Amino acid sequence: MKRPTSLDYAILGLLNQNPQSGYRVRKAFENTALGNYSSSPGAIYPAINRLQELELVEKTNMPNSKKMIFKSTEKGTELLKEWFLKPIEINEIATELNELLLRFGFMDRLIDREEQLNFLGSLKVQLEVYIKSLKEYHKNNSTTLPINGRLAFEHGISSYETTLKWCQKAIKTITNSKS
Amino acid sequence: MKRPTSLDYAILGLLNQNPQSGYRVRKAFENTALGNYSSSPGAIYPAINRLQELELVEKTNMPNSKKMIFKSTEKGTELLKEWFLKPIEINEIATELNELLLRFGFMDRLIDREEQLNFLGSLKVQLEVYIKSLKEYHKNNSTTLPINGRLAFEHGISSYETTLKWCQKAIKTITNSKS
DNA sequence: GTCGACATGTAAATTGTTACATGATTTA
DNA sequence: TAAATCATGTAACAATTTACATGTCGAC
Numbered sequence: 001m002k003r004p005t006s007l008d009y010a011i012l013g014l015l016n017q018n019p020q021s022g023y024r025v026r027k028a029f030e031n032t033a034l035g036n037y038s039s040s041p042g043a044i045y046p047a048i049n050r051l052q053e054l055e056l057v058e059k060t061n062m063p064n065s066k067k068m069i070f071k072s073t074e075k076g077t078e079l080l081k082e083w084f085l086k087p088i089e090i091n092e093i094a095t096e097l098n099e100l101l102l103r104f105g106f107m108d109r110l111i112d113r114e115e116q117l118n119f120l121g122s123l124k125v126q127l128e129v130y131i132k133s134l135k136e137y138h139k140n141n142s143t144t145l146p147i148n149g150r151l152a153f154e155h156g157i158s159s160y161e162t163t164l165k166w167c168q169k170a171i172k173t174i175t176n177s178k179s
Numbered sequence: 180m181k182r183p184t185s186l187d188y189a190i191l192g193l194l195n196q197n198p199q200s201g202y203r204v205r206k207a208f209e210n211t212a213l214g215n216y217s218s219s220p221g222a223i224y225p226a227i228n229r230l231q232e233l234e235l236v237e238k239t240n241m242p243n244s245k246k247m248i249f250k251s252t253e254k255g256t257e258l259l260k261e262w263f264l265k266p267i268e269i270n271e272i273a274t275e276l277n278e279l280l281l282r283f284g285f286m287d288r289l290i291d292r293e294e295q296l297n298f299l300g301s302l303k304v305q306l307e308v309y310i311k312s313l314k315e316y317h318k319n320n321s322t323t324l325p326i327n328g329r330l331a332f333e334h335g336i337s338s339y340e341t342t343l344k345w346c347q348k349a350i351k352t353i354t355n356s357k358s
Numbered sequence: 359g360t361c362g363a364c365a366t367g368t369a370a371a372t373t374g375t376t377a378c379a380t381g382a383t384t385t386a
Numbered sequence: 387t388a389a390a391t392c393a394t395g396t397a398a399c400a401a402t403t404t405a406c407a408t409g410t411c412g413a414c
Contacts (some may be wrong), residue, residue, distance in 0.1 A: 005400090047401090068366080096215075102331070105228065137211075146287040147356055151284075162341040166330075166337055169330075170334075184371090201395095222373080349371095
């Protein structure tokens with residue numbers, strides 16, 4: 001592993017929130033709408049082993065138990081923080097929006113409110129830029145596109161507009177939250 | 180290749196709409212918000228070769244040109260039709276919504292209006308079921324979730340609701356379209 | 359006492375990423 | 387004529403899917 005994958009971060013984020021077994025992580029991916037990551041054992045267990053080798057997670061020592069409960073190490077927490085604070089690039093809006101939402105979802109407790117608002121503010125700006133470019137494209141090409149293609153494209157625009165509205169709501173919610 | 184991947188279908192759909200070079204396919208993935216598939220040469224060219232080996236696409240014979248322009252074969256078109264008509268499963272809503280939209284985007288000309296409306300109707304039903312389960316979860320867990328997790332979850336609900344609204348609009352548009 | 363859920367893993371095959379490599383053609 | 391874009395590919399590596407494999411534990 002050169003750089004952790006999106007799945008690695010998702011697992012690390014979960015284990016940072018509360019220590020748990022690989023099986024629990026799998027179930028979290030399977031049952032909750034968390035991203036849309038694979039929950040197959042062939043993906044999760046090797047990923048946890050990778051994280052362990054890099055000392056980003058470790059087993060909790062529960063002497064009288066056979067279960068393997070993993071938790072984030074200090075190093076793992078630091079890596080998560082870096083991930084949270086990494087500047088948002090415009091191309092991530094189009095291809096990794098899910099991961100951006102995941103970043104936000106795990107930010108709790110690990111970085112302060114001001115930095116969370118920074119993240120949301122930056123997300124908002126990049127969304128606005130991207131939506132503008134989509135609308136520009138739509139304006140110039142809607143007549144040439146086949147009807148289904150045009151509709152599918154319009155779905156994209158609506159989706160990003162929904163995310164933008166959510167972003168504004170989230171900024172308000174975080175602003176008004178107790179510290 | 181046992182079964183074509185999502186990327187394979189995306190390429191096949193593009194080549195079915197209009198014959199073009201591998202490079203053009205790459206640019207389509209790079210520039211348009213098409214799915215969010217990889218446009219790297221190491222993904223596209225091998226994929227086109229796979230499709231060729233299965234006789235789903237073929238080179239157009241342009242004698243006086245060095246360019247390789249690919250088009251969908253009859254067999255490829257049949258496979259696309261099968262893909263379009265495959266029943267929508269509930270788990271696809273959570274994990275492969277993108278692919279469902281792609282299916283709809285390529286349906287033009289290949290299946291008739293009635294079947295397109297079938298697809299949209301089924302999509303609508305599955306979205307309603309899925310949204311209901313998300314809201315149920317939200318109702319039972321919103322107080323225990325950390326604030327960021329709750330907000331991220333709410334983003335998911337809003338997104339699916341937007342898709343549902345789009346679905347209703349698309350049904351109207353297709354219903355009223357000229358045959 | 360059997361069934362389903364809990365729990366952890368491995369192996370083979372496939373797929374995709376990253377980086378490199380090459381050459382033609384167009385445009386400033 | 388230099389730079390950018392068009393155009394096609396390969397090689398090494400990393401990651402994921404699918405399928406198999408095994409065993410425990412609690413409920414009915």
